[in-house]
Amino acid sequence: MLDGGHQRPLFSSMSKPRRFYLISLGCPKNLVDSEGIATLLRHAGYTAAATPEEADMLIVNTCGFIAPAREESLAVLRELAQVKRPGQRLIAAGCYSQRCPHELAEAVPGIDGLIGTRRWMDIVTLVKQLPHPVGEGRGRGFPSLVGEDRGEVVPAVPRVAVQGASAYLKLADGCRRSCAFCAIPLIKGPAVSRPPEAILSDARWLAERGVREIVLIAQDTTDYGHDLGMREGLADLLERLTAELPQVEWIRLMYAYPGRVTERLIETMARHPQILPYLDIPLQHAHPDVLRRMRRPADIEGVRRTIRRLRAAMPDIAIRTTFLVGYPGETEAEFGVLLDFVAEMKFDRVGVFTYSHEEGTPAARLEDDVPPEVKEERRERLMEIQQRISLAKNQALVGRMLDVLIEGQGEGLSVGRSYRDAPEIDGLVLVQAELPVGEIVPVRITAALEYDLIGNLSSPPRPLPPGDHP
Numbered sequence: 001m002l003d004g005g006h007q008r009p010l011f012s013s014m015s016k017p018r019r020f021y022l023i024s025l026g027c028p029k030n031l032v033d034s035e036g037i038a039t040l041l042r043h044a045g046y047t048a049a050a051t052p053e054e055a056d057m058l059i060v061n062t063c064g065f066i067a068p069a070r071e072e073s074l075a076v077l078r079e080l081a082q083v084k085r086p087g088q089r090l091i092a093a094g095c096y097s098q099r100c101p102h103e104l105a106e107a108v109p110g111i112d113g114l115i116g117t118r119r120w121m122d123i124v125t126l127v128k129q130l131p132h133p134v135g136e137g138r139g140r141g142f143p144s145l146v147g148e149d150r151g152e153v154v155p156a157v158p159r160v161a162v163q164g165a166s167a168y169l170k171l172a173d174g175c176r177r178s179c180a181f182c183a184i185p186l187i188k189g190p191a192v193s194r195p196p197e198a199i200l201s202d203a204r205w206l207a208e209r210g211v212r213e214i215v216l217i218a219q220d221t222t223d224y225g226h227d228l229g230m231r232e233g234l235a236d237l238l239e240r241l242t243a244e245l246p247q248v249e250w251i252r253l254m255y256a257y258p259g260r261v262t263e264r265l266i267e268t269m270a271r272h273p274q275i276l277p278y279l280d281i282p283l284q285h286a287h288p289d290v291l292r293r294m295r296r297p298a299d300i301e302g303v304r305r306t307i308r309r310l311r312a313a314m315p316d317i318a319i320r321t322t323f324l325v326g327y328p329g330e331t332e333a334e335f336g337v338l339l340d341f342v343a344e345m346k347f348d349r350v351g352v353f354t355y356s357h358e359e360g361t362p363a364a365r366l367e368d369d370v371p372p373e374v375k376e377e378r379r380e381r382l383m384e385i386q387q388r389i390s391l392a393k394n395q396a397l398v399g400r401m402l403d404v405l406i407e408g409q410g411e412g413l414s415v416g417r418s419y420r421d422a423p424e425i426d427g428l429v430l431v432q433a434e435l436p437v438g439e440i441v442p443v444r445i446t447a448a449l450e451y452d453l454i455g456n457l458s459s460p461p462r463p464l465p466p467g468d469h470p
């Protein structure tokens, strides 16, 4: 749920300000759009409600990326539609609305308005088109703003989502790659980078609010600036961020595309202590034939070289990746190559998804010929290998010191993250002390679990660069 702000009536005939309750589903990129929606509503005079019951308007920013995410979106919308009281309006926003507006409207008859992910900036326009007076339900005026971008300048709201002392900052929206299994280009369109000045302005805004960690996101961060004519857009942007915002201790990079992690980017990451030695490179597979069928870069030797270079430049770097198993035609031998690759590369973090057809994608025209139980079994086998690697890597950290950003505390314990842990997807560090939330503290690691670490507050002052220390 997102917060509200100042109060001003939306309709002159109404005596009290309208209130919204917003649920954000899916990925951090969607969360940033949710914050944009909330900010625009606040500017238009709405306030946030603490519970759905108190709201005049219920908004669900849906995820439509894969089938389980769509099911979750449907479940949340149906639940709200069922408990919706007379006078409340229900809006479905986000990727699912963009991708399948008719399906969504039919599946949840209680929806009063639809707005797609490429029109989130028109939320106030949509709200003004909702049936009025409130409570009339879906009528002739059922508004739907779905489709292409308006081609206008996005209103000046920060493209960020703040969560405690950490914040996501969006660099671009959309993707110009053509991975055969992925619906993102269909939903979001080609990549559109934000001007560097707008990103720097948002980063300054975050720094002024005491944010300690900025997580840079886009569908493909390494493609940043290509549409603006920049050759090394991400490296250039990192240079400016570090130069202009020395007070932000942690800058984290997500979603790098294989083959686009350049020498210049590696050198820039290694040279600036503020840029965390962490990189998320979704690889999807390791067998060249599967990668070719996926329409992904198939140069797996090139991937090995990139990872060697990253580790040579930043010996403590934590590398995260994601794999997709059970892709059409994936043989046991091809899967075996992936298993060997994971055992060899010893990634710090691995996420594994099972393939499912996404309507409209090139892969959906292939036969989905790997049975569901085989997909699941492959996922489990891959995760088993990775769990052993993850535990061994964590055990190697026992006795060493890590800087930890504290995010919660109580009952004698604190919980936080080190540079090795991106918010929400990676592990945690449990510290045996109640420490101030939002502080970065030095922690001596005393025990290791498969994904998480346990430690004690260490007395020496916090050294830089962030990372482990002997």
Ligand code: SF4
Pocket: 175, 176, 177, 178, 179, 182, 183, 184, 185, 219, 220, 257
């Ligand atoms: S790079 Fe990522 S977002 Fe872009 S098409 Fe491929 S999987 Fe989808």
